[in-house]
Amino acid sequence: MKYCIANWKMNMLKADAHSYFTKLKCLINKDKQFNEIKMIICPPYTLVDFIYGGFEYLLDEGTFYAQLGVQDFNPNKDGAYTGEISINMILDSSSIEWAIIGHSERRSLFKESNEFINLKVRAALDNGIRPILCVGETLKERETDKTEEVLYYQLKHSLLDVSCTDKDFLIAYEPIWAIGTGRNADNDTIESANSMIKSILKNLKYKIEKPKIIYGGSVNNNNAKNLSKICNLDGFLIGGASLDADQFYAIYNTLKLTIGD
């Protein structure tokens, strides 16, 4: 199974989501269905029910795997946290199966710590939501040879006391210097980061069985074909390019080629 995940970030209104899914439906209908790639859309929370209500038939087609995720949530069940969306609210929206956790924008703009991210990973798993945990280094950290140290620190603290046998536990390697910059990491860099992540998890002896590792950072329909040649890669987390249905679907199709039809 490979994963093609859209992170819409703080973009799209109802009318945009409607055109997007209408377009996606046409594209999907034209193609033979392929269920080895899971498409996951993470819209802003305000659009989750709108998408589920209007396009459930598309998401639940049976031969086509598309699911919904959130971009973040608060691990507390309820309480005085003005503006937050709690884990219980996520569960109340019964269409949500995934949650992006620890995205670098949350870490840097909203000062989220690995300890808080750890609470989210555990809350997600305890409640049947599958985590897409983001890790990655800054350019300075890469240039000073600190990538492995940074990945170790992030994984150690954000996965503390986590045990998961679900094969759908995703770790997104997202080097910060590649996010939204138009400058994707090259294949060797991604391959070596993925190996680092696997060996760190092994050394930490955390009970995460077969974590899947995906890549995010300026993936688009021009570079997806080359990036999908990386042998230990299980898919993509896509920001900017996922806002365009044609482009997102083209990337999805590229992943198809890696599995064969």
Ligand code: PGA
């Ligand atoms: P990008 O974003 O594809 O626009 O670089 C990726 C992400 O933030 O997950």
